[in-house]
Amino acid sequence: MGFQKKTGKGRLDKYYRLAKEKGYRARAAFKLLQLNKKYDFLGSSRVVIDLCAAPGSWMQVAVEAMPKGSLIVGVDLSPIKPIPGVISFQSDITTDKCRAELRRHLKTWKADTVLHDGAPNVGTAWIQDSFNQAELVLQSLKLAVEFLVEGGTFVTKVFRSAQYNQLLWIFGQLFEKVEATKPPSSRNVSAEIFVVCRGFKAPRHLDPRFLDPKTAFADLKDTKNTDEARVYKPEVKKRKRGGYEEGDYTLYREVPASEFVESTDPISILANTNRLLFSSLEPSLSLAALDKMPATTLEIRQYCADLKVLGRSEFKKLLKWRMVAREAFGLPTKKTSQPATAQEEGEEIAEVESMDDELKLQEDLQALKDKDTRQKKKERKKENLKKQKEIQRIQMHMIAPMEIGIESAQVEKDMFQLRTLEKEKAANQIAKGRMAILSERPKKEALQDDESESEDELNDRLEDELDQHWNAYQERRANYEAKIKRRKQEEDGEWGGLSGTDEEKESSDDDVVEESDDSDSDSDDEGPKPLLTDLDGAGQDAGLSKRATKFFDQDIFKDIPGLEQSDSECQAEEEDEDMDDAPVLGKAEVKPIISEKLTKRASKRNSKEEASPRVDGEEDEDENEDGWENEKKSAGEKPSIDIITAEAMQLAMDLATGKRTTHDLTDEAFDKYAFRDRDGLPEWFLDDEGKHSNKQKPITKAAAQAIKEKTRALNARPIKKVREAQARKKFKTAQRLEKLKKKSDLLANEEGMTEKEKAESIAKLIGKAKKKAPKRSVKVVVARGANRGIQGRPKGVKGRYKIVDSRMKKEMRALKRIAKRK
Numbered sequence: 001m002g003f004q005k006k007t008g009k010g011r012l013d014k015y016y017r018l019a020k021e022k023g024y025r026a027r028a029a030f031k032l033l034q035l036n037k038k039y040d041f042l043g044s045s046r047v048v049i050d051l052c053a054a055p056g057s058w059m060q061v062a063v064e065a066m067p068k069g070s071l072i073v074g075v076d077l078s079p080i081k082p083i084p085g086v087i088s089f090q091s092d093i094t095t096d097k098c099r100a101e102l103r104r105h106l107k108t109w110k111a112d113t114v115l116h117d118g119a120p121n122v123g124t125a126w127i128q129d130s131f132n133q134a135e136l137v138l139q140s141l142k143l144a145v146e147f148l149v150e151g152g153t154f155v156t157k158v159f160r161s162a163q164y165n166q167l168l169w170i171f172g173q174l175f176e177k178v179e180a181t182k183p184p185s186s187r188n189v190s191a192e193i194f195v196v197c198r199g200f201k202a203p204r205h206l207d208p209r210f211l212d213p214k215t216a217f218a219d220l221k222d223t224k225n226t227d228e229a230r231v232y233k234p235e236v237k238k239r240k241r242g243g244y245e246e247g248d249y250t251l252y253r254e255v256p257a258s259e260f261v262e263s264t265d266p267i268s269i270l271a272n273t274n275r276l277l278f279s280s281l282e283p284s285l286s287l288a289a290l291d292k293m294p295a296t297t298l299e300i301r302q303y304c305a306d307l308k309v310l311g312r313s314e315f316k317k318l319l320k321w322r323m324v325a326r327e328a329f330g331l332p333t334k335k336t337s338q339p340a341t342a343q344e345e346g347e348e349i350a351e352v353e354s355m356d357d358e359l360k361l362q363e364d365l366q367a368l369k370d371k372d373t374r375q376k377k378k379e380r381k382k383e384n385l386k387k388q389k390e391i392q393r394i395q396m397h398m399i400a401p402m403e404i405g406i407e408s409a410q411v412e413k414d415m416f417q418l419r420t421l422e423k424e425k426a427a428n429q430i431a432k433g434r435m436a437i438l439s440e441r442p443k444k445e446a447l448q449d450d451e452s453e454s455e456d457e458l459n460d461r462l463e464d465e466l467d468q469h470w471n472a473y474q475e476r477r478a479n480y481e482a483k484i485k486r487r488k489q490e491e492d493g494e495w496g497g498l499s500g501t502d503e504e505k506e507s508s509d510d511d512v513v514e515e516s517d518d519s520d521s522d523s524d525d526e527g528p529k530p531l532l533t534d535l536d537g538a539g540q541d542a543g544l545s546k547r548a549t550k551f552f553d554q555d556i557f558k559d560i561p562g563l564e565q566s567d568s569e570c571q572a573e574e575e576d577e578d579m580d581d582a583p584v585l586g587k588a589e590v591k592p593i594i595s596e597k598l599t600k601r602a603s604k605r606n607s608k609e610e611a612s613p614r615v616d617g618e619e620d621e622d623e624n625e626d627g628w629e630n631e632k633k634s635a636g637e638k639p640s641i642d643i644i645t646a647e648a649m650q651l652a653m654d655l656a657t658g659k660r661t662t663h664d665l666t667d668e669a670f671d672k673y674a675f676r677d678r679d680g681l682p683e684w685f686l687d688d689e690g691k692h693s694n695k696q697k698p699i700t701k702a703a704a705q706a707i708k709e710k711t712r713a714l715n716a717r718p719i720k721k722v723r724e725a726q727a728r729k730k731f732k733t734a735q736r737l738e739k740l741k742k743k744s745d746l747l748a749n750e751e752g753m754t755e756k757e758k759a760e761s762i763a764k765l766i767g768k769a770k771k772k773a774p775k776r777s778v779k780v781v782v783a784r785g786a787n788r789g790i791q792g793r794p795k796g797v798k799g800r801y802k803i804v805d806s807r808m809k810k811e812m813r814a815l816k817r818i819a820k821r822k
């Protein structure tokens with residue numbers, strides 16, 4: 001394989017160490033382990049093909065995870081050291097030879113799973129490999145199509161590239177379910193994503209062009225260097241490697257600010273200009289007006305002075321400023337009405353005679369219909385645009401790969417869901433036969449659609465996009481927290497039914513615009529009724545989960561007056577304090593929210609805001625946002641991941657020596673920011689602030705030293721294989737000694753022998769046991785001349801051999817010198 005240098009920063013991470021510890025040949029093993037944990041495809045597979053398998057860590061995992069006696073065939077360009085129970089051979093997966101070899105090994109069987117972790121060995125000795133990764137994926141898919149059984153699984157690595165979406169589309173045609181994911185062990189800096197395709201459709205006939213890179217990737221356009229891309233992601237600068245664009249040989253471009261305000265394509269000005277000017281040689285009225293405008297603040301002037309250094313948010317501010325200026329100039333903006341726009345553009349406005357009623361009605365109907373079709377068309381366009389943007393963003397690495405596949409989740413959103421209905425507190429109204437319930441979002445959208453489409457759309461899209469990202473993030477977080485809560489409840493033996501969680505209710509309530517008739521009061525009194533009620537009624541009656549009851553039963557709560565108040569008081573206080581906008585809750589829901597809020601804040605601030613003092617594997621929840629299970633320890637079992645950061649060590653030391661208690665940790669979560677005024681501040685701002693307003697905890701010398709020692713000890717430890725060999729040796733020696741002892745005891749008790757004879761025999765036995773097997777000589781071959789860079793046995797060398805290079809020799813000598821000096 002393209003063996004990676006293990007020297008780069010971060011190369012020797014925890015997975016590298018774990019791989020070393022567990023005897024895997026590469027840290028890549030954990031990727032398959034985690035993929036299999038999530039999708040569980042190996043357990044049910046009897047035949048697996050591993051394409052691009054060297055050095056073989058995936059095959060090691062397959063052997064462990066598959067049923068005994070399964071067939072595992074691995075192939076790679078590089079040789080693979082034998083693994084018991086696995087067939088491997090050396091070949092190029094893009095060749096017919098490889099196909100034939102696979103057929104030979106599989107005989108008449110079909111594979112249940114085909115794995116592919118191939119990456120072209122660019123820049124190493126294997127230059128013969130001219131395929132790029134996407135093409136390699138297509139080649140592996142070709143083999144998968146040939147060898148997979150119907151319903152089989154294909155797991156492949158794909159890099160974020162221009163061909164990514166094309167590949168995903170092809171997978172979608174051939175498999176029932178396609179999911180792109182990034183296991184935690186895959187480095188964030190790596191562009192690799194793993195795609196798990198399940199339920200192979202096994203089509204009878206497949207057009208070969210389908211899997212031909214030439215046709216499959218044919219209609220890819222370079223979308224990266226658009227003006228929008230430059231404004232949306234200004235950090236990605238495209239060098240002019242291909243020279244300047246035709247007819248445009250200017251490096252520095254200045255444009256009057258008035259041109260930017262008046263232009264119908266502000267994005268292209270922002271993308272292609274260095275500076276916006278507020279003065280010009282010729283007197284300009286609009287420039288003077290812009291210069292005097294109060295909205296033209298110093299900040300805006302500074303932005304205009306150098307557009308090339310601006311980021312997304314600054315561009316956004318400039319676009320907003322432009323909108324204000326356009327309004328001041330009376331130019332059409334989104335807010336101005338349609339007739340005004342028409343007039344601006346010099347369209348003719350015909351005088352319409354008054355119509356009779358029926359004609360007017362018909363006209364209105366037609367207008368409504370037109371509006372409806374226009375709206376639908378616009379929505380479709382918007383959707384397409386969104387998808388296209390998403391694709392672009394994926395290609396431009398603006399979206400984390402975990403977000404891929406969210407789209408399929410959105411499909412569910414469009415369907416009628418009991419849970420959504422319940423979240424929006426619509427159950428009561430529907431039960432009463434009231435259907436006029438609108439959520440704020442559709443209303444907003446409708447309003448938006450009513451407005452005319454102006455050239456400011458891009459500006460708004462910037463806003464929308466930020467909001468969309470934020471909403472998606474919030475949604476994911478809410479789901480994640482809900483999942484954790486549900487799990488905790490399940491652990492306690494409670495089940496909250498299929499009703500939404502409190503968090504969900506809180507968030508969704510904000511969006512709901514209720515009927516403004518008299519029903520408000522009574523529906524509020526009743527509180528949101530779950531559609532599917534709790535099966536465990538007792539828990540709900542008590543108002544607290546078992547976990548919360550235990551928590552509040554602690555002595556420390558006895559003296560706190562606030563907690564002894566009646567439920568209703570608690571409720572009122574809660575609302576007063578910081579849940580002004582929270583929905584009115586039923587009695588039963590109040591206490592869990594208090595406890596939940598306390599623990600949530602504490603854990604949030606401990607684990608997220610104070611990100612650093614983390615004991616790995618300890619504070620992590622069972623599952624992270626993307627559904628990946630974190631290293632989880634079962635009861636009584638030691639966590640498989642240790643304390644690996646100085647901060648975590650400091651925390652552990654403080655806890656162990658009693659300097660800090662878990663109670664302190666909760667206390668530390670409260671600071672001057674805990675109850676700050678959040679009204680009117682956007683959530684993304686608060687969230688961002690939260691991340692940076694945390695205190696840096698000092699790390700003592702002892703903690704730093706301890707973690708250093710720990711790492712050193714871990715590195716100094718022999719690998720699993722060596723430890724096993726040492727243990728075997730020790731065991732055999734003990735066995736030999738035991739045997740010797742028994743034999744000498746027998747001899748000592750032998751009656752027919754004299755004492756001298758006995759002594760001689762025992763001495764002989766000991767002498768024999770002491771004798772070491774003669775050391776087999778190893779021939780040292782220097783990697784020089786014809787032996788340089790060879791693989792396998794050098795010509796003319798028999799018996800055991802070792803290839804060394806001159807540097808090794810020099811290093812050995814240096815080591816000896818150093819040892820002598822000591």
Ligand SMILES: C[S@@+](CC[C@H](N)C(=O)[O-])C[C@H]1O[C@@H](n2cnc3c(N)ncnc32)[C@H](O)[C@@H]1O
Pocket residue numbers: 001002025026028029051052053054055056057058059075076077078091092093094117118119120121129136
């Ligand atoms: C990341 S490594 C695979 C690691 C492997 N999954 C493991 O767990 O040990 C990628 C491998 O792809 C192999 N490769 C690249 N192009 C290939 C080709 N055309 N045919 C076969 N193997 C190829 C390389 O030799 C390299 O060993």
